Amino acid sequence: MALSKYLLPGSHHYRGYVGYGGSYDLVGALQFNVLTYVGLREKHSLLDIGCGSLRAGRLFIPYLKPGKYFGIDPNKWLIDDAIKYELGRDLIRIKRPTFSYDDNFTLTTFAKEFDYLLAASIFSHAPQKQIRRCLSEAKQVMKRNSIFVATYFEGKSSYTGDKWVYPGGVTYTPQHMMEMIGEHGLTFRRFDWPVPSSQVWILIYYPENAKNIPNADDEAKILNLRNRFRSRILSKFVQPLFLKSK
Numbered sequence: 001m002a003l004s005k006y007l008l009p010g011s012h013h014y015r016g017y018v019g020y021g022g023s024y025d026l027v028g029a030l031q032f033n034v035l036t037y038v039g040l041r042e043k044h045s046l047l048d049i050g051c052g053s054l055r056a057g058r059l060f061i062p063y064l065k066p067g068k069y070f071g072i073d074p075n076k077w078l079i080d081d082a083i084k085y086e087l088g089r090d091l092i093r094i095k096r097p098t099f100s101y102d103d104n105f106t107l108t109t110f111a112k113e114f115d116y117l118l119a120a121s122i123f124s125h126a127p128q129k130q131i132r133r134c135l136s137e138a139k140q141v142m143k144r145n146s147i148f149v150a151t152y153f154e155g156k157s158s159y160t161g162d163k164w165v166y167p168g169g170v171t172y173t174p175q176h177m178m179e180m181i182g183e184h185g186l187t188f189r190r191f192d193w194p195v196p197s198s199q200v201w202i203l204i205y206y207p208e209n210a211k212n213i214p215n216a217d218d219e220a221k222i223l224n225l226r227n228r229f230r231s232r233i234l235s236k237f238v239q240p241l242f243l244k245s246k
């Protein structure tokens with residue numbers, strides 16, 4: 001485990017397979033941060049598309065209420081190893097995540113709609129055919145106010161091959177990405193949040209939900225979060241103490 005930080009993407013180790021071993025913790029944390037910033041709370045349901053070795057799942061599963069985390073990935077061994085070495089069986093028993101080991105983006109397999117969807121480092125390796133399939137399935141499991149968070153490599157040209165590329169990656173122009181997303185009646189917005197590689201974050205949503213989609217530097221939203229936190233702390237703990245002391 002100590003040497004896992006030197007692993008290269010694609011290596012046969014659950015931490016290294018999904019990216020540089022040394023950034024396993026940070027990349028998971030960034031995904032967790034983005035999702036909670038855009039509104040994910042413990043009561044919500046989350047579909048982690050290409051969840052891999054639960055780099056982010058190991059943070060989402062304890063955070064969410066039981067039965068709210070869903071992961072899909074064709075490589076069952078990644079999920080098995082993550083459960084064995086990161087989460088442990090007790091947490092799985094308590095939080096009851098659901099997994100599907102599928103390589104055709106069959107998101108409808110869960111027969112459920114999700115509040116949030118995540119595809120981190122998936123479109124960055126996928127051919128157009130798979131992205132379209134994923135979006136078409138995603139649309140069927142999204143509510144009108146769901147937010148689908150994804151990353152991709154933005155480039156000056158779009159990948160035209162038909163194979164999944166990994167390790168390595170593929171680029172798409174923003175216009176092309178918009179075209180593929182638009183074909184399914186959805187739209188997207190760039191979300192300017194750090195990613196250790198040169199990928200970009202995007203938020204995919206129904207156009208009529210645009211007013212609820214935050215920007216990464218949304219001052220009003222940050223203020224709102226801060227005020228909510230302050231007022232809860234004040235009303236629950238500080239104010240009662242203050243009143244008592246009078």
Ligand SMILES: C[S@@+](CC[C@H](N)C(=O)[O-])C[C@H]1O[C@@H](n2cnc3c(N)ncnc32)[C@H](O)[C@@H]1O
Pocket residue numbers: 017018019027049050051052053054055056072073074075078102103104105119120121122130164
């Ligand atoms: C770069 S890793 C990212 C994993 C995870 N999202 C993360 O950030 O740690 C790419 C993942 O996509 C998965 N994958 C490959 N083909 C897939 C497919 N057809 N459908 C869903 N996931 C796929 C791989 O098994 C791997 O776990």
